[in-house]
Amino acid sequence: MPATHPPDPRQEEAPDLIVRGGIVLTMAEGRAPIREGTVRIRQGRILSVDDRAEADPGVEILDARDAVVLPGLVNTHGHTAMTLFRGYADDLPLDEWLFNRIFPAEARFLDPETVYWGTLLGCLEMIASGTTCVADGYFFQDAGLEAVERAGLRALIAQGVIDFPAPGVPRPEDNLAVGRAFMERWHGFSERITPGLFCHSPSTCSESTMRDASAVSREFGSPLQTHLSETGGEVEEIVKRTGERPVLYLDRIGVLTPDLIAAHAVHVEAEEISLLAERRVRIAHVPESNMKLASGTAPIHKFLKAGIRVGLGTDGCASNNNLDLIQEMDTAAKLSKVFDKDPTHVSAEAALRMATSGGAAVMGLEREIGTLEAGKRADLIVIDLDRPHLQPLYNPVSTIVYSATGADVRHTVVDGEVLMRDRRFTGIDPEEIMARVEAIARTIGQG
Amino acid sequence: MPATHPPDPRQEEAPDLIVRGGIVLTMAEGRAPIREGTVRIRQGRILSVDDRAEADPGVEILDARDAVVLPGLVNTHGHTAMTLFRGYADDLPLDEWLFNRIFPAEARFLDPETVYWGTLLGCLEMIASGTTCVADGYFFQDAGLEAVERAGLRALIAQGVIDFPAPGVPRPEDNLAVGRAFMERWHGFSERITPGLFCHSPSTCSESTMRDASAVSREFGSPLQTHLSETGGEVEEIVKRTGERPVLYLDRIGVLTPDLIAAHAVHVEAEEISLLAERRVRIAHVPESNMKLASGTAPIHKFLKAGIRVGLGTDGCASNNNLDLIQEMDTAAKLSKVFDKDPTHVSAEAALRMATSGGAAVMGLEREIGTLEAGKRADLIVIDLDRPHLQPLYNPVSTIVYSATGADVRHTVVDGEVLMRDRRFTGIDPEEIMARVEAIARTIGQG
Numbered sequence: 001m002p003a004t005h006p007p008d009p010r011q012e013e014a015p016d017l018i019v020r021g022g023i024v025l026t027m028a029e030g031r032a033p034i035r036e037g038t039v040r041i042r043q044g045r046i047l048s049v050d051d052r053a054e055a056d057p058g059v060e061i062l063d064a065r066d067a068v069v070l071p072g073l074v075n076t077h078g079h080t081a082m083t084l085f086r087g088y089a090d091d092l093p094l095d096e097w098l099f100n101r102i103f104p105a106e107a108r109f110l111d112p113e114t115v116y117w118g119t120l121l122g123c124l125e126m127i128a129s130g131t132t133c134v135a136d137g138y139f140f141q142d143a144g145l146e147a148v149e150r151a152g153l154r155a156l157i158a159q160g161v162i163d164f165p166a167p168g169v170p171r172p173e174d175n176l177a178v179g180r181a182f183m184e185r186w187h188g189f190s191e192r193i194t195p196g197l198f199c200h201s202p203s204t205c206s207e208s209t210m211r212d213a214s215a216v217s218r219e220f221g222s223p224l225q226t227h228l229s230e231t232g233g234e235v236e237e238i239v240k241r242t243g244e245r246p247v248l249y250l251d252r253i254g255v256l257t258p259d260l261i262a263a264h265a266v267h268v269e270a271e272e273i274s275l276l277a278e279r280r281v282r283i284a285h286v287p288e289s290n291m292k293l294a295s296g297t298a299p300i301h302k303f304l305k306a307g308i309r310v311g312l313g314t315d316g317c318a319s320n321n322n323l324d325l326i327q328e329m330d331t332a333a334k335l336s337k338v339f340d341k342d343p344t345h346v347s348a349e350a351a352l353r354m355a356t357s358g359g360a361a362v363m364g365l366e367r368e369i370g371t372l373e374a375g376k377r378a379d380l381i382v383i384d385l386d387r388p389h390l391q392p393l394y395n396p397v398s399t400i401v402y403s404a405t406g407a408d409v410r411h412t413v414v415d416g417e418v419l420m421r422d423r424r425f426t427g428i429d430p431e432e433i434m435a436r437v438e439a440i441a442r443t444i445g446q447g
Numbered sequence: 448m449p450a451t452h453p454p455d456p457r458q459e460e461a462p463d464l465i466v467r468g469g470i471v472l473t474m475a476e477g478r479a480p481i482r483e484g485t486v487r488i489r490q491g492r493i494l495s496v497d498d499r500a501e502a503d504p505g506v507e508i509l510d511a512r513d514a515v516v517l518p519g520l521v522n523t524h525g526h527t528a529m530t531l532f533r534g535y536a537d538d539l540p541l542d543e544w545l546f547n548r549i550f551p552a553e554a555r556f557l558d559p560e561t562v563y564w565g566t567l568l569g570c571l572e573m574i575a576s577g578t579t580c581v582a583d584g585y586f587f588q589d590a591g592l593e594a595v596e597r598a599g600l601r602a603l604i605a606q607g608v609i610d611f612p613a614p615g616v617p618r619p620e621d622n623l624a625v626g627r628a629f630m631e632r633w634h635g636f637s638e639r640i641t642p643g644l645f646c647h648s649p650s651t652c653s654e655s656t657m658r659d660a661s662a663v664s665r666e667f668g669s670p671l672q673t674h675l676s677e678t679g680g681e682v683e684e685i686v687k688r689t690g691e692r693p694v695l696y697l698d699r700i701g702v703l704t705p706d707l708i709a710a711h712a713v714h715v716e717a718e719e720i721s722l723l724a725e726r727r728v729r730i731a732h733v734p735e736s737n738m739k740l741a742s743g744t745a746p747i748h749k750f751l752k753a754g755i756r757v758g759l760g761t762d763g764c765a766s767n768n769n770l771d772l773i774q775e776m777d778t779a780a781k782l783s784k785v786f787d788k789d790p791t792h793v794s795a796e797a798a799l800r801m802a803t804s805g806g807a808a809v810m811g812l813e814r815e816i817g818t819l820e821a822g823k824r825a826d827l828i829v830i831d832l833d834r835p836h837l838q839p840l841y842n843p844v845s846t847i848v849y850s851a852t853g854a855d856v857r858h859t860v861v862d863g864e865v866l867m868r869d870r871r872f873t874g875i876d877p878e879e880i881m882a883r884v885e886a887i888a889r890t891i892g893q894g
Binding site (some may be wrong): 041077083084086087088090091092093094096097121124126128129170216224263288290291292293294297305317320321322324326327331333335337341342343345347348349386387388391392393395398399402403405406407430433434435438439440441444445 | 459531533534535537538539540541544566568571575576584632704735737738739740741742744745765767768769770771774775778780781782784785787788789790791792794795796807833834835836839840841842845846849850853854880883885886888891892
């Protein structure tokens with residue numbers, strides 16, 4: 001029997017969780033929406049996705065009536081603990097924002113405790129807005145990882161690598177050793193969480209740092225993350241230093257591999273796009289952050305046309321200032337249209353793919369998540385439809401991308417665990433987390 | 448006593464509604480946020496805005512603790528009944544979208560009944576997302592006006608004028624007569640609702656139609672609305688026909704007056720911006736629609752610098768596809784930054800002004816609404832802060848613009864009437880309205 005068909009129900013094991021009654025968008029290639037679908041789950045994996053309605057007595061049911069069932073959304077670029085700095089500094093020139101506000105605040109106020117609570121606040125927000133998997137890069141990531149583990153999300157948690165004194169890594173020459181120790185400590189710890197490295201950027205990491213980080217990542221089988229060509233100034237700097245544009249430079253030093261997740265990729269020329277496609281680099285598209293910091297607009301239509309894997313990301317809360325991927329889909333579609341002067345570019349369907357199956361591919365998890373298919377991990381969300389701003393319904397994809405927000409998510413499930421049911425968090429206590437962050441922010445605000 | 452001070456409380460009349468406990472952003476020039484403010488209201492008008500906490504026994508209280516109190520948002524450009532076509536046609540080339548999908552659907556399915564229920568659905572959405580006042584233009588506007596009246600919103604309801612056969616106006620030569628009759632019927636009917644005219648655009652209305660519509664509007668003391676320079680193609684067409692760019696053409700024919708509300712204003716040159724400022728024309732900025740249809744980006748920073756009155760608008764739900772002005776503020780700020788390559792342009796503060804006091808000025812209602820001050824109409828909203836995506840709080844303006852959405856609105860008040868309390872509609876029945884629109888949409892969907 002071909003793998004795209006549902007398994008024979010007669011052979012199916014008994015589910016321990018059933019999602020029932022909604023329009024199921026599996027996001028699997030070529031599979032039409034199921035008008036009244038049922039997703040059966042057992043031990044964290046999907047058993048079946050179909051329209052069989054028979055009862056499964058005694059099994060926990062998630063009600064998806066008047067709603068859409070989707071794969072959980074994948075945030076391919078975040079600095080989750082930066083919720084701590086949400087609204088701390090906005091509308092400033094880029095250098096002033098980064099060097100006079102954000103970097104000093106990070107240097108002064110980040111420690112394992114603040115990163116832990118900041119990350120948990122971000123996890124609350126992601127669970128509430130339908131994100132089930134995140135690629136995160138920051139400092140003090142033992143704490144970040146413990147927070148994500150406690151929250152129940154799936155994640156790639158990367159330790160930041162930069163050739164400057166950094167939070168928790170005062171001597172830059174230690175950055176790779178700290179990173180390697182992090183990888184060793186957490187490798188194999190969890191099926192949900194992969195440790196990784198995040199090179200800040202080719203302009204703030206030397207050639208050897210980039211190479212070594214790439215080698216360590218390969219050794220542990222993790223993707224390497226980096227910021228790439230986010231601003232015009234950064235590109236100029238690299239061209240001046242190396243004589244090459246950033247993508248060509250990274251290729252020459254051997255870092256432009258299929259395991260690289262490049263965030264932003266705003267300022268890339270035609271030759272660079274071809275090379276990114278050829279080397280099978282993965283792109284994290286972060287439109288709202290690029291808009292807010294006035295960095296520019298990534299040529300997403302060209303990336304998709306070139307067959308590049310593209311996921312969506314929010315970036316950190318200091319430059320967005322939220323972690324809502326449903327709003328990010330809307331912005332991604334609209335920004336590409338106006339930037340390219342073509343309303344057909346980045347359709348609602350393309351945006352939704354970026355946030356689901358595309359994001360899974362960027363994470364290297366396309367066999368485990370990103371679509372709702374038998375055998376995959378049960379990472380899924382249920383989005384309400386019976387609200388004034390989501391009516392009437394002609395096309396559920398358009399409704400989700402152009403009309404919904406994260407606040408319309410009803411249930412969030414990761415690995416078959418219900419992390420939010422009817423908008424109530426099941427595992428972590430929002431009051432405690434918000435109170436902790438409020439106390440930290442009072443200190444930060446007094447600067 | 449200067450008018451900017453609160454009135455002497457000893458002389459104050461007894462309130463009939465009190466909003467208490469939140470951070471009050473009055474949006475009045477030079478007035479700082481009130482950390483724990485109280486807004487006292489009597490017979491639809493604001494008595495006082497201050498931090499006096501004494502009890503007013505027996506008076507209805509709206510709880511604004513852990514929340515922000517703001518002037519109600521003003522949507523300066525909508526076609527509210529187009530909720531009927533939300534998600535009906537997306538991601539298409541502009542001509543195909545408009546001429547093959549939207550216009551035929553409007554011709555076939557609009558009538559007083561469908562416009563009434565479509566407008567009510569839009570009102571539900573606006574009330575739920577914090578909009579208290581809308582400038583609307585469409586056809587069958589007796590029905591549109593009755594819907595807005597029933598919903599309790601403040602509005603400028605304009606009958607569409609176009610030199611083509613239009614819904615309800617099959618003979619274009621009747622368009623002004625239909626418009627004048629509409630004005631006569633509703634002029635003075637309500638303090639909340641002003642009837643008006645909406646010239647579709649200088650490319651679809653002749654010189655004499657534009658002139659006559661302007662004259663009729665002036666006669667009744669209403670602003671005239673029009674679409675202006677939304678697309679490059681439309682500008683070319685007008686230049687070809689008249690030999691002038693649209694703003695200069697409108698000036699020559701005498702329509703470029705302080706009473707004109709020009710929506711979009713995307714493709715305007717420096718000379719046109721100066722003229723718009725000089726003639727004190729009002730601009731409705733609709734960034735999301737301009738993005739989705741790939742029309743371009745209006746030069747808002749330049750408009751504001753030139754002292755032009757600018758409000759925000761959503762446009763209709765076929766090109767957005769929602770009526771959430773809180774999201775629109777976010778997009779307005781971010782789009783100007785990336786378009787101008789300057790992160791300081793259109794700050795959160797500027798975006799919030801556009802959606803409140805700026806919008807009030809565009810409506811010609813700056814003496815009545817747009818700020819929270821003693822003597823003004825009690826149009827206000829309360830926005831929750833105690834949610835993960837709105838924490839921590841450094842700057843309430845930034846939090847509202849960059850982190851909140853319409854779903855965070857807790858209460859909505861127009862003219863001292865509570866239209867939504869704790870997210871429950873008090874006056875209109877969402878179930879009935881959604882069921883009616885669903886039935887209409889089934890017919891439309893079957894095409």
